[in-house]
Amino acid sequence: MSMNKYFRHTPAFILLFLAQKPAYGALLFKRLDEEMPFNLIDTPALYRALNGLEKEGAIEAYWDTSEPGPAKKWYRITLKGMERLSELKQDIEKRRQDLDFFLETYEKLQI
Template identity: 45%
Template sequence: MDSRAKNRRTYRFAPAFILLFLAEKSLYGSAILSEFRDRLPDYSVDSAVIYRSLQELEKEGSLKSSWNTETPGPATKWYEITDIGLQKLANYYGDIEKRKRNLDFFLSTYSQLPPR
Protein backbone atom coordinates (compact mmCIF):
# COMPACT_ATOMS: atom_id res chain seq x y z
CA MET A 1 0.00 0.00 0.00
CA ASP A 2 1.46 3.36 -0.97
CA SER A 3 1.88 6.00 1.74
CA ARG A 4 -0.76 8.33 0.23
CA ALA A 5 -3.42 5.61 0.44
CA LYS A 6 -2.39 4.85 4.00
CA ASN A 7 -2.58 8.55 4.94
CA ARG A 8 -6.04 8.88 3.36
CA ARG A 9 -7.21 5.91 5.42
CA THR A 10 -5.56 7.23 8.59
CA TYR A 11 -7.11 10.67 8.23
CA ARG A 12 -10.47 9.50 6.84
CA PHE A 13 -12.35 10.62 9.93
CA ALA A 14 -10.48 13.88 10.58
CA PRO A 15 -13.36 15.86 8.99
CA ALA A 16 -15.84 14.02 11.22
CA PHE A 17 -13.95 15.05 14.35
CA ILE A 18 -13.58 18.61 13.07
CA LEU A 19 -17.35 18.82 12.51
CA LEU A 20 -17.94 17.32 15.95
CA PHE A 21 -15.72 19.91 17.64
CA LEU A 22 -17.36 22.73 15.66
CA ALA A 23 -20.84 21.46 16.58
CA GLU A 24 -19.83 22.18 20.19
CA LYS A 25 -18.39 25.65 19.55
CA SER A 26 -16.74 27.89 16.96
CA LEU A 27 -12.97 27.45 16.76
CA TYR A 28 -9.97 28.62 14.74
CA GLY A 29 -7.49 26.29 13.05
CA SER A 30 -4.84 25.85 15.73
CA ALA A 31 -7.56 25.52 18.40
CA ILE A 32 -8.99 22.61 16.41
CA LEU A 33 -5.55 21.00 16.36
CA SER A 34 -5.39 21.48 20.14
CA GLU A 35 -8.77 19.75 20.49
CA PHE A 36 -7.38 16.73 18.64
CA ARG A 37 -4.27 16.62 20.81
CA ASP A 38 -6.12 17.17 24.10
CA ARG A 39 -9.15 15.00 23.51
CA LEU A 40 -7.83 12.30 21.16
CA PRO A 41 -4.26 11.60 22.28
CA ASP A 42 -4.14 8.33 20.29
CA TYR A 43 -5.25 9.99 17.04
CA SER A 44 -2.21 11.31 15.21
CA VAL A 45 -3.03 14.29 13.01
CA ASP A 46 -0.96 17.23 11.81
CA SER A 47 -1.85 20.80 10.97
CA ALA A 48 -1.72 20.17 7.21
CA VAL A 49 -4.51 17.61 7.50
CA ILE A 50 -6.56 19.98 9.67
CA TYR A 51 -6.23 22.93 7.30
CA ARG A 52 -6.80 20.82 4.18
CA SER A 53 -9.93 19.33 5.77
CA LEU A 54 -11.16 22.78 6.83
CA GLN A 55 -10.69 24.05 3.29
CA GLU A 56 -12.61 21.12 1.79
CA LEU A 57 -15.41 21.35 4.36
CA GLU A 58 -15.78 25.06 3.76
CA LYS A 59 -15.77 24.61 -0.02
CA GLU A 60 -18.63 22.10 0.18
CA GLY A 61 -20.63 24.36 2.50
CA SER A 62 -20.27 22.34 5.71
CA LEU A 63 -18.49 25.25 7.39
CA LYS A 64 -18.46 28.99 7.18
CA SER A 65 -15.64 31.20 8.36
CA SER A 66 -14.98 34.74 9.43
CA TRP A 67 -11.84 36.67 10.26
CA ASN A 68 -11.26 38.10 13.72
CA THR A 69 -9.10 41.20 13.43
CA GLU A 70 -10.18 42.82 16.69
CA THR A 71 -7.65 41.14 18.97
CA PRO A 72 -3.95 42.07 19.03
CA GLY A 73 -1.68 40.03 16.80
CA PRO A 74 -2.39 38.33 13.52
CA ALA A 75 -5.97 37.88 12.34
CA THR A 76 -7.51 34.49 13.08
CA LYS A 77 -9.95 32.66 10.86
CA TRP A 78 -12.83 31.27 12.93
CA TYR A 79 -14.94 28.36 11.71
CA GLU A 80 -18.58 27.57 12.40
CA ILE A 81 -20.61 24.53 11.36
CA THR A 82 -23.54 25.03 8.97
CA ASP A 83 -26.76 23.06 8.50
CA ILE A 84 -25.03 21.15 5.71
CA GLY A 85 -22.22 20.36 8.14
CA LEU A 86 -24.68 19.13 10.77
CA GLN A 87 -26.19 16.75 8.21
CA LYS A 88 -22.73 15.55 7.20
CA LEU A 89 -21.93 15.03 10.90
CA ALA A 90 -25.09 12.91 11.27
CA ASN A 91 -23.98 10.84 8.26
CA TYR A 92 -20.57 10.30 9.85
CA TYR A 93 -22.31 9.24 13.06
CA GLY A 94 -24.24 6.51 11.25
CA ASP A 95 -21.14 5.31 9.41
CA ILE A 96 -18.99 5.25 12.54
CA GLU A 97 -21.70 3.47 14.51
CA LYS A 98 -21.80 0.70 11.87
CA ARG A 99 -18.01 0.41 11.82
CA LYS A 100 -17.94 0.26 15.62
CA ARG A 101 -20.36 -2.71 15.61
CA ASN A 102 -18.07 -4.52 13.19
CA LEU A 103 -15.00 -3.75 15.30
CA ASP A 104 -16.82 -4.82 18.49
CA PHE A 105 -17.62 -8.13 16.78
CA PHE A 106 -13.95 -8.55 15.87
CA LEU A 107 -12.75 -7.79 19.41
CA SER A 108 -15.32 -10.07 21.00
CA THR A 109 -14.60 -12.95 18.64
CA TYR A 110 -10.84 -12.54 18.95
CA SER A 111 -10.99 -12.51 22.75
CA GLN A 112 -12.81 -15.87 22.67
CA LEU A 113 -10.18 -17.63 20.56
CA PRO A 114 -8.32 -20.39 22.38
CA PRO A 115 -4.75 -19.53 23.37
CA ARG A 116 -2.05 -20.83 21.03
Protein backbone atom coordinates in the same frame (compact mmCIF):
# COMPACT_ATOMS: atom_id res chain seq x y z
CA MET B 1 -3.04 1.06 9.70
CA SER B 2 -2.16 3.49 6.97
CA MET B 3 -2.43 7.15 7.84
CA ASN B 4 -4.83 7.75 4.93
CA LYS B 5 -7.31 5.29 6.45
CA TYR B 6 -7.13 7.08 9.79
CA PHE B 7 -7.58 10.53 8.28
CA ARG B 8 -10.83 9.36 6.66
CA HIS B 9 -12.61 10.39 9.85
CA THR B 10 -10.86 13.74 10.29
CA PRO B 11 -13.93 15.67 9.01
CA ALA B 12 -16.12 13.89 11.55
CA PHE B 13 -13.94 15.01 14.44
CA ILE B 14 -13.67 18.57 13.10
CA LEU B 15 -17.43 18.86 12.73
CA LEU B 16 -17.94 17.36 16.19
CA PHE B 17 -15.68 19.96 17.79
CA LEU B 18 -17.11 22.84 15.74
CA ALA B 19 -20.65 21.76 16.70
CA GLN B 20 -19.60 22.51 20.28
CA LYS B 21 -18.15 25.95 19.49
CA PRO B 22 -16.34 27.85 16.72
CA ALA B 23 -12.55 27.64 16.58
CA TYR B 24 -9.58 28.73 14.49
CA GLY B 25 -7.15 26.16 13.11
CA ALA B 26 -4.50 26.16 15.85
CA LEU B 27 -7.14 26.13 18.60
CA LEU B 28 -8.95 23.27 16.91
CA PHE B 29 -5.69 21.31 16.61
CA LYS B 30 -4.96 21.91 20.30
CA ARG B 31 -8.42 20.68 21.31
CA LEU B 32 -8.10 17.57 19.10
CA ASP B 33 -4.72 16.84 20.59
CA GLU B 34 -5.79 17.38 24.20
CA GLU B 35 -9.30 15.90 24.17
CA MET B 36 -9.14 12.92 21.80
CA PRO B 37 -7.95 9.71 23.45
CA PHE B 38 -5.71 8.76 20.50
CA ASN B 39 -5.17 11.63 18.08
CA LEU B 40 -3.18 10.95 14.91
CA ILE B 41 -4.49 13.99 13.03
CA ASP B 42 -1.58 16.21 12.05
CA THR B 43 -1.72 19.86 11.07
CA PRO B 44 -1.63 19.32 7.27
CA ALA B 45 -4.49 16.79 7.49
CA LEU B 46 -6.48 19.19 9.67
CA TYR B 47 -6.15 22.07 7.21
CA ARG B 48 -6.89 19.86 4.18
CA ALA B 49 -10.07 18.71 5.90
CA LEU B 50 -11.03 22.26 6.89
CA ASN B 51 -10.61 23.40 3.28
CA GLY B 52 -12.69 20.49 2.00
CA LEU B 53 -15.45 21.09 4.54
CA GLU B 54 -15.51 24.79 3.68
CA LYS B 55 -15.76 24.03 -0.07
CA GLU B 56 -18.69 21.66 0.49
CA GLY B 57 -20.46 24.24 2.69
CA ALA B 58 -20.32 22.17 5.89
CA ILE B 59 -18.41 24.94 7.67
CA GLU B 60 -17.98 28.64 7.08
CA ALA B 61 -14.98 30.78 7.84
CA TYR B 62 -14.71 34.34 9.09
CA TRP B 63 -11.79 36.54 10.08
CA ASP B 64 -11.35 37.96 13.56
CA THR B 65 -9.20 41.08 13.72
CA SER B 66 -10.33 42.19 17.19
CA GLU B 67 -7.28 40.73 18.98
CA PRO B 68 -3.77 42.16 18.70
CA GLY B 69 -1.51 40.36 16.24
CA PRO B 70 -2.39 38.67 12.97
CA ALA B 71 -6.04 38.07 12.09
CA LYS B 72 -7.33 34.59 12.84
CA LYS B 73 -9.50 32.59 10.46
CA TRP B 74 -12.31 31.12 12.57
CA TYR B 75 -14.58 28.28 11.50
CA ARG B 76 -18.15 27.48 12.49
CA ILE B 77 -20.42 24.63 11.48
CA THR B 78 -23.36 25.27 9.15
CA LEU B 79 -26.74 23.56 8.91
CA LYS B 80 -25.32 21.47 6.07
CA GLY B 81 -22.42 20.60 8.38
CA MET B 82 -24.81 19.42 11.09
CA GLU B 83 -26.50 17.16 8.53
CA ARG B 84 -23.09 15.83 7.45
CA LEU B 85 -22.15 15.24 11.11
CA SER B 86 -25.29 13.13 11.54
CA GLU B 87 -24.38 11.08 8.44
CA LEU B 88 -20.84 10.57 9.74
CA LYS B 89 -22.21 9.45 13.11
CA GLN B 90 -24.26 6.75 11.39
CA ASP B 91 -21.21 5.63 9.39
CA ILE B 92 -19.07 5.45 12.53
CA GLU B 93 -21.76 3.44 14.34
CA LYS B 94 -21.69 0.85 11.53
CA ARG B 95 -17.89 0.70 11.58
CA ARG B 96 -17.94 0.37 15.36
CA GLN B 97 -20.22 -2.68 15.08
CA ASP B 98 -17.68 -4.28 12.74
CA LEU B 99 -14.83 -3.42 15.10
CA ASP B 100 -16.76 -4.80 18.08
CA PHE B 101 -17.36 -8.00 16.10
CA PHE B 102 -13.64 -8.22 15.37
CA LEU B 103 -12.67 -7.75 19.03
CA GLU B 104 -15.26 -10.21 20.30
CA THR B 105 -14.24 -12.83 17.73
CA TYR B 106 -10.56 -12.27 18.43
CA GLU B 107 -11.13 -12.78 22.16
CA LYS B 108 -12.67 -16.20 21.40
CA LEU B 109 -9.52 -17.35 19.63
CA GLN B 110 -7.30 -19.59 21.70
CA ILE B 111 -4.07 -17.76 20.95
